[in-house]
Amino acid sequence: ALYLLLLGSPRYTLATPQCKEEEYPVGTECCPKCSP
Numbered sequence: 001a002l003y004l005l006l007l008g009s010p011r012y013t014l015a016t017p018q019c020k021e022e023e024y025p026v027g028t029e030c031c032p033k034c035s036p
Helices: 002-007 010-015
Strands: 023-026 030-034
Touching: none
Parallel strands: none
Antiparallel strands: 023 030
């Protein structure tokens, strides 16, 4: 997963919520994929 490399946070995967396809996980929240 490329987003894991971009964030560079090992603990990020431990708090990844289940997001819809049009969203991506940021910390413990889901954000719309409106930015690259």
